């Protein structure tokens with residue numbers, strides 16, 4: 001198993017990522033929650049609810065940043081429903097969320113287990129940015145860091161160029177890129193190719209497994225939204241892919257590139273700009289500040305099989 005700190009804004013696909021993790025060897029050490037898809041308190045409640053649903057009712061949940069560093073709060077209920085879980089009548093857990101701050105908790109956990117914990121972040125990067133401000137040694141203390149974010153060379157979703165998780169807090173995303181760690185950004189350039197086709201959806205819908213039923217229930221709202229945008233009913237697995245690559249890096253091949261956030265701009269603020277020209281390819285160190293890895297190719301079938309098995 002892989003010990004994981006899961007930083008999330010739960011969220012339909014965040015919930016699907018938890019299902020994936022639970023079925024594929026993730027050991028959830030803690031979940032830390034940020035603003036993003038929904039306000040942070042709603043996201044924290046959803047995180048507790050999904051964990052409890054999976055029988056992971058001892059995993060602590062820490063509420064974190066209520067807003068981005070340098071811009072007003074924006075949420076995405078139009079993608080995830082007012083309750084963040086597709087307005088499907090999911091009964092919420094009443095388990096208490098920890099009163100401690102998510103960023104401080106991330107620091108405390110990685111200090112207590114240096115070099116052991118994998119950080120998987122699938123929401124805006126405010127908590128991770130704050131943790132980097134609190135503990136500049138964070139990059140040497142974590143084992144791996146995998147982020148769902150960005151749209152390198154493809155359109156955004158929240159804005160023309162902006163993918164939600166980086167667009168919701170570009171300054172925090174820049175802090176993450178500036179840190180001296182080997183950070184993998186799993187962006188729309190690959191996650192938009194992970195849509196589950198009709199026959200897989202039928203399998204989920206027909207299953208009597210309670211996990212499949214939860215997924216099916218919360219997924220309907222999300223399927224409606226993507227069908228409206230893409231013209232096909234398909235479940236795009238953004239956050240589950242970040243979880244999958246944290247658990248099994250062999251599912252993909254990668255490319256190392258220089259990158260930064262567009263922090264000024266107008267319409268382009270919040271774009272993750274990756275240099276795909278590859279001029280410096282041979283000399284790039286993935287750990288260097290300003291250098292990230294992105295996904296080049298994915299074993300999509302294997303990823304889908306793992307996902308379906310977890311349900």
Ligand code: BDR
Nearest residue numbers: 011013014122164165238
């Ligand atoms: C990301 O934004 C959120 O809506 C999803 O949960 C995912 O983390 C996709 O751009």
Ligand code: CA
Nearest residue numbers: 011014122123
């Ligand atoms: Ca998310």
